[in-house]
Amino acid sequence: MQITVENLQKARRLDARQFLEVFNESTATLKAELANLNTIVSRFSDFSKMPAPKFVRVNVNAVLRNAVRLFEPQFTEVGKPTITKEPFLTDPLPEIDADPDLLHRAFQNLVLNAMDAMPAGGTLTLRTSEHLGNVRIEVADTGKGLTPEECSRLFTPYYTTKQMGTGLGLAIIQSVVSDHHGTISVTSEEGRGTTFRIELPQRQPGQKGKPREPAPDAKKDTPSTLAAASD
Incomplete structure (x- = not known):
């Protein structure tokens, strides 16, 4: 400046x-x-200022859909490179104990990260499934991919591979996942893209009963075409 x-x-x-x-x-x-x-x-x-999570019963598919949907006005700007969204969401998927606001923030950062990785367009793949009693969420892009060294440092606060990045987006995601007693991992291949995988337990320690009913699930996903916006 x-x-x-x-x-x-x-x-x-x-x-x-x-x-x-x-x-x-x-x-x-x-x-x-x-x-x-x-x-x-x-x-x-x-x-x-990451708040402590307030656990309620949550429909992960609904939170993930809403995180993507918020950006659709930006994605459809004329002249932007297109990204094809491919959702493979298991339905029905077990509800989990989670903070929907924090989970939404984590998913939002994952989607933005995937968009940033594909400035020339590509495919954004969203997957949910049940795995060994946990709920698994995967967000994958077809960007340029990352080196093993970059993958090993991704969740370090302030580390970034982006020219204008802050190095906090993935650190925020890891903090949210950790507060939910879950795990996050990344696999990447240079020239082919990157996949982030989150696994969250269905029940949190000390949580009994059902605090409240989750919000009604959104309508069933169908593949759609989005336009990526650079951060």
Whole structure:
């Protein structure tokens, strides 16, 4: 931003037409930088103020669908590279003890991470299933993939493979999963894409009975085409 401001100061010596060109370009750059700073501050705030989970019975499929659906207005912008969404959600899927708001935040970050990995478009695959008494969630992309070293450091706070990243998105996801006594892992192949896998227990320690009925599930998914938006 300092360079942009300096360019504006120098532009005072230009004629009116040239100054207007520099002014418009500089203000657009400043707006983009401020938006990025706002995102960074928001993620730092999210990471530092992660609340303790409030467990209720949750339909994981519904939370995952809603996390994806929120971004659809951005995904369908004209001129953006397209991403084909392929959902393979087991139905019925056992309900679990979870905090729906924290789970939504984790799924949201996973989907955004997958979108960022496919700037030229690709396929976003969503899977849910029951595995050894747990509920498994997988979010996969067909981006450029990651090296083994990158995979080993992904969940380290402030580590990022993105030019404008904060290194907090995946750390937030890991924190949410850990607070739910679950596990998260990543597999990746360079040139073919990356898959994140979360496994969550159906019951949390000390939880008895059914705190409340989960929200009604959304309508059944069908494959659809989305357009990716860069972070």
